[in-house]
Amino acid sequence: MTEHEGRTQDEPVGASADSQSDDCGYGDACDVDVDTAAETPSGDGPTAVNARSRAEFGVPEMDCPSCAGKVESSVRRLDGIGDIDPQVTTGRLVVDYDPDRTNLTDIKSSIEGAGYAVDDEPSVRTVTLTVPDMDCPSCAGKVENALDTVPGVLEYDTRPTTGTAIVTITADTDPNDVVTAVENAGYEVTGTDADELDDADTDTDRTSVWRSTRALKTWVSGAFLAAGIATEWVFGIELVVATLLGVSITLPEMLYLVGAAVGGQEILRNGYYSARNRSLDIDLLMSTAIISAVTASLISPPTSLYFEAATLAFLFSVSELLERYSMDQTRNSLRELMDLSPDEATVRRDGTEQVVPVEAVEIGDIVVVKPGEKIPVDGTVLDGESAVNQAPITGESVPVDKAEGDEVYAGTVNEAGYLEVRVDSAAGDDTLSRIVSMVEDAQANKTEREQFVERFSGYYTPFMVAVALGVATIPPLVFGLDWVTWFVYGITMLVLACPCAFVISTPVSVVSGITSAARNGVLIKGGTHLEAMGAVEAIAIDKTGTLTKGELTVTDVVPLNGNTEDDVLRCARGLEVRSEHPIGEAIVAHADDNELDSRDVAGFESITGKGVRANLDGVPHYAGKPGLFEELDFHLDHVHITDPGDTLSADVQTLCDRQGCLNLVEDTIPRLQAEGKTVVLVGTEDELEGIVAVADEVRADARATVERLQSFGLSVVMLTGDNEGTARAIAEQVGVDDFRAGLLPEDKVTAVEGLLDEYESVAMVGDGINDAPALATATVGVAMGAAGTDTALETADIALMADDISKLPYLYELSHQANHVIRQNIWASLAIKAILAVGVPFGYVSVALAVLAGDAGMTLGVTGNAMRLARIRPDE
Structure with a gap:
């Protein structure tokens, strides 16, 4: 049983991260995990071969019409089933289905539920042909017509921008028949990935054109x-x-x-x-x-x-x-992307180092990477330290320090030190290979403009041929004009009848934009998303892990009642050491960084939504939000505020009774929260010992990024599950236009829907799987920090490979300029053709001018214009 996705199957929208973002303090509205991301409906395919996903099952026992009827009836009960073709003579069942409404497992179960076993042997396969001379839509059309004549060809995807044809055939179809058909159309096949064929030399030295x-x-x-x-x-x-x-x-x-x-x-x-x-x-x-x-x-x-x-x-x-x-x-x-990965790797096996092809490297092998060498695989550093240039994958301009336990990616460059890397992904399944594959596949996702251009050209050429015939015959026959002159005019009109530059204008722009983005650490999953990103009017950005670093740290320690900062931290560490909450982990990490002694901890208890309790050296202690201490029945005669001039307002009293001290503490809390911090009180039933403030640090480039987006005329809105005070403080710090606080994942969906009511198109940027529903709801979903995260790579519309929000302005500028270039190419090529066509009957346009300006000149022009997108670079 094998599934084959439709040629223009839209990618599901969503995002993922290795860890859930946490936007909450004790008792705040917190984000929760969502197991799956919503998917967008499938788009229409560019040919009539198959616009839906298709699966072919081997059902060897289905050997009569009655059997076929039972199987078809069973499968037909599933939701999302399209055409069903039971082939009794071959024992195969071909099913068209909507992958958003059903899946292969359900279809297989339905077949088995009818009493028939499903053969697990693949019954369809995909063959990729290298056809370098297929470099225009006209060429692709001839190849497609040839493939239509081959029995067993289920689908095909011709890509003139890369000179490849991806053909899906039945298992019993000889790939040589496919190659022969393409060559009979006049195009040499220089290579194929079919096992039965000996690949020809694929190095066609295209620079020697x-x-x-x-x-x-x-x-x-x-x-x-x-x-x-x-x-x-x-x-x-x-x-x-x-x-x-x-x-x-x-x-x-x-x-x-x-x-x-x-x-x-x-x-x-x-x-x-x-x-x-x-x-x-x-x-x-x-x-x-x-x-x-x-x-x-x-x-x-x-x-x-x-x-x-x-x-x-x-x-x-x-x-x-x-x-x-x-x-x-x-x-x-x-x-350039494909050439980033080295062909060979140095592997340590049986105590010796040997150089082997990258394809021969296996998961679990130890690869040795010396200074200056490219890392050949995705893996984990086992030994050594070095700075690694990750620009080919993430677009980061500064090398990243790598040490034991860190991830590295194929195609990145080991700048200085010696590294030993355990292989985590097989060749062809690494991050770089997936990026290259997705960039190639992005061509199959045709934009609305591409589909319009293809439809238009289908009418344009026959119309212009008819005009050419009319120009060549009507004036001599009807008006008795010189037939030689008008015959030449007719030939000139034939030259203008082919819309090559017009048809190629959009795909070359899309490919240029997508590949340029990939080289700069931004993976765009198709021309549709490239165009959509360039047309957004508002951007919704998740706070934690996106505008902020997503790592809580201790920012303030306010000692009370004669305690020192170390006393408060030592107490807080003892209370939080067994807590799994991110705030507790931040406090423990800060105390450990200060090398504070631990206290004897017993009787730990988590008080849901409020804080924690434990016995420290036999004395009950509490750490939690202010409301926890208001509920405690403790007795406090006097509290001493340590160093009030530095930590509290000038008019505070250094001594206060129980209620006065609480008022004093409550005066401190709003000030800390106004700064975007979460407050934790530490003490016993009889004594408040101190206040610890924890915050998620705002990214250094967050404000500059927001300002740059706003300079493009975009509205920037922050979404967060954090409380109102903290959200407002962060919003003011980064300068967003608006914010929504206290949001659960479903609330973020509602927020995005509200923005879509206000703006025509909205982009959503997030870093965690809990943002997936909102990412799916937005016009364009953008995932951050996707390098090494399979789910984000597979599900995002657009993925920022690095954990770097500053790539957002570059992404928008590239997409916006791509839309300009596409429009320029389309209208310029049409305008030139129209001007030349009008000039032909008046004798202003010769055959030479028609060829040079209408065909060669415009083809070169639209391609050169598209290449301008490669010059757009992220701000360093």
């Missing part, structure tokens, strides 16, 4: 074209050198004809495959134009269109080379 066979033919074609121009226009030679089909050919015409033949060879070849695969694309149009020009010259002398044929062949070949070069620039951005 200008020295390729196609380029050589182009330069020869250009030389003959130039020689023909020189012979005809410079030297004025009209010597007849040949007769073809009874028509005399002059020397210049012969040079043009040879130039057209040499330069048009690849064009005609591709045009043949286009016609064979019923694809109305640029190759077929150019082939038609060249053949028409030569044919008209031969059958209707003295008409001579050899020059136009040679010009078209040469310039379109140059255009193809430019398009391939432009696409290579896009592909290189992804190759």
Whole structure:
């Protein structure tokens, strides 16, 4: 049984972290864990092959129509089931289903519930083909048409921006049949991951595009074209050198004809495959134009269109080379990611060190990494200390210190020390590999603009072909105008009929933006999320672990009744040492840092929502929120406030009775809480010994990040489960526009829904799994600190790999600029085509101009414009 996800299956939205964020003090509204993140509905696929998830089950005992009926009826009872295809002759059941409403386990159980065993052998497989010459939508269309003819092909995903085709086939389909179909469409398959095939050399040296066979033919074609121009226009030679089909050919015409033949060879070849695969694309149009020009010259002398044929062949070949070069620039951005991981690793086995391919490294192996080397695997440091450059994964500009027990990632660089690393992930399953895979898969998630462009181009090309035919025939036939002139105009309109630059304008921008983000430590899971992030109007940010560090620390110790700070900390440590609450852990850690002696602890008791109780050296002590001590029936005659000038207001009394002391303490509490701190009182039933204040430290760059987001015109709202006072203090400190306090996870969902009522689109940023419902509700969910966290990588719309909130302004700026670039590319390519088309009937646009400006120029232009996104960098 094997599942195959639909080609454009939207990723679920959510986030995760290794630990739950804690936004609460004693008795405050606290966040709770949520086991699963909500998922977004599946999107429509770009082809009619399959828009839903599909699974194929082997049911060998289903060998008659009656059996098939029982199985189908049982499965049909499940929610979310689409088409069901029981194949009795092969014993297979193909099921289309909605993964948001049912799953493979339920489907399998339903089959078994009908009395039929399910064969666990895979019945579908996915083959990835490397097709480097498939570098435009027109090429992809021919490959798709070819794949449609192969029995056993269930789905395919052609990706011209990376030159790959991902094909899902039945288990009994020979991958060689798939390769043959693609090659019969005119495209060489240079590699495949199918086990049955010997991979060809996938290093196609794409940097040598200008020295390729196609380029050589182009330069020869250009030389003959130039020689023909020189012979005809410079030297004025009209010597007849040949007769073809009874028509005399002059020397210049012969040079043009040879130039057209040499330069048009690849064009005609591709045009043949286009016609064979019923694809109305640029190759077929150019082939038609060249053949028409030569044919008209031969059958209707003295008409001579050899020059136009040679010009078209040469310039379109140059255009193809430019398009391939432009696409290579896009592909290189992804190759840079793939090249980060080393090919070999030094492994210690049986007491010796040996160098092995990374693929041969196994989980549990010990890998040795010397200074200056790339770390080849995800793992945990067992021995050694070093600074590691994690920029390839997290985008952090400063190396991170690593020591025993710390995580390291494949593709990062060991800057200085010697490290021994235990392998935690197999090759291909490490963080870097998942990032590369997700960046590649992001292309399958087509944006609304991409889908619009594809639909538009489906009407544009046939319409322009009809216009070209009308331009070539109507004026001569109806108005008696010169048919040669209007025939040339018709050829020119054919050149403008292919929307290559228009179609490629959006995907190259999306790929450029996504790969640029990945190199800077931001993983965007698809063009849809890239566009959506650039259009948000408000950003909701979780407080703990996002605006703050998520690590509670002791900030103030206020001793009372003659005690010292050490006395208060020693007492507080004894009370909290057995507590599992984050506040207690912070107090214990602070006391340990001060190397304070421990006290004899007995009778520990947790008072839910209020604090803790224990016997310290035989005396009952309490630590908890102020309300706990108000409820205690203790007797206090005098309390001495130690050093009141430093810790309390100037008008406090150093001596107070029981009620007065409580008032005094309560005057202190609001001041500490106003500073965003949680207050813990420490004492016995008879005596208050001191006050300990604990706070989650605000990130140093939080305020600057918020101000930068606000400078973009965004509204920034803080969401937290903490109390009103603490939330207000943090909100004022970081400068957010608004805040919501005392929120449970379901309350955060309500808060995000409220923002969506106020703004058209909202992004939610969080670091914990308890933020997942709110992340799913928002237009875009952004998870922080996703490196090394599988769940966050798999579920987030966008993941900030580092625990670094300062990447948010970069993310928004990149996404916002990507939307600008996409719009510029779409409208510029359409506008140029329209201007050129209008100019053709007036004689202002030649074949050469149509090729150079309408095809080659715009392709190069939209690609170059898209590459500008790579220059956007996070603020250092």
